[in-house]
Amino acid sequence: AQRVTQPEKLLSVFKGAPVELKCNYSYSGSPELFWYVQYSRQRLQLLLRHISRESIKGFTADLNKGETSFHLKKPFAQEEDSAMYYCALSNTGGFKTIFGAGTRLFVKA
Amino acid sequence: SQTIHQWPATLVQPVGSPLSLECTVEGTSNPNLYWYRQAAGRGLQLLFYSVGIGQISSEVPQNLSASRPQDRQFILSSKKLLLSDSGFYLCAWSRTGVDSPLHFGNGTRLTVT
Numbered sequence: 001a002q003r004v005t006q007p008e009k010l011l012s013v014f015k016g017a018p019v020e021l022k023c024n025y026s027y028s029g030s031p032e033l034f035w036y037v038q039y040s041r042q043r044l045q046l047l048l049r050h051i052s053r054e055s056i057k058g059f060t061a062d063l064n065k066g067e068t069s070f071h072l073k074k075p076f077a078q079e080e081d082s083a084m085y086y087c088a089l090s091n092t093g094g095f096k097t098i099f100g101a102g103t104r105l106f107v108k109a
Numbered sequence: 110s111q112t113i114h115q116w117p118a119t120l121v122q123p124v125g126s127p128l129s130l131e132c133t134v135e136g137t138s139n140p141n142l143y144w145y146r147q148a149a150g151r152g153l154q155l156l157f158y159s160v161g162i163g164q165i166s167s168e169v170p171q172n173l174s175a176s177r178p179q180d181r182q183f184i185l186s187s188k189k190l191l192l193s194d195s196g197f198y199l200c201a202w203s204r205t206g207v208d209s210p211l212h213f214g215n216g217t218r219l220t221v222t
Contacts, residue, residue: 006152009150032207032208034210034211036210036211043213043214043215043216044153044199044213045212045213046210046211046212049208049210051207051208052208086152086153088211090209092207095141095158095160095203095205096155096158096166097143097155097203097211098155099145099152099153099155100152101150101151101152102152102153
């Protein structure tokens with residue numbers, strides 16, 4: 001069965017500090033992993049996907065199949081990064097996506 | 110470009126009344142379509158997904174149903190609402206195939222009184 005776990009409901013860091021939002025998954029097949037973000041008063045949107053190995057707004061995420069993790073990292077947090085972050089996993093073929101419970105990131109000035 | 114429309118934005122309905130939430134997608138064909146419910150502290154719960162007209166997969170037993178009468182139209186319904194149906198409902202679409210992220214609508218806030 002597919003499962004996504006985000007152990008932290010709330011993460012609070014100071015501006016300029018490194019940030020890591022944890023995500024662990026359970027899936028027997030080859031997973032497709034994503035991070036989505038929801039800023040205040042905006043719709044939920046894609047932040048990045050593991051297959052692209054991209055850096056978006058300074059965020060990166062590396063898929064670690066041994067640890068079944070897909071943690072989201074940024075070396076220097078900015079106030080505008082404050083938002084709700086969801087880790088998501090799609091099954092092979094991409095027609096079913098499940099989400100973790102989400103982590104609210106609060107970046108303090 | 111592709112757009113997704115979801116309405117209404119807010120809805121207050123009495124217990125026992127019917128429900129119909131509609132979602133349409135423009136600018137793409139044969140999308141995968143989804144209904145999620147977003148609850149504080151519980152993330153997004155997948156309710157239904159559809160890979161084609163008339164093809165609906167239900168993820169959780171509940172008081173709701175979904176239909177896809179046209180390629181780019183997805184409807185969430187209930188014959189008789191329960192208090193527990195209150196929540197924030199999100200429609201989303203994705204392309205078929207690998208590495209296909211979801212694109213979400215603005216959501217509907219449903220309050221059952």
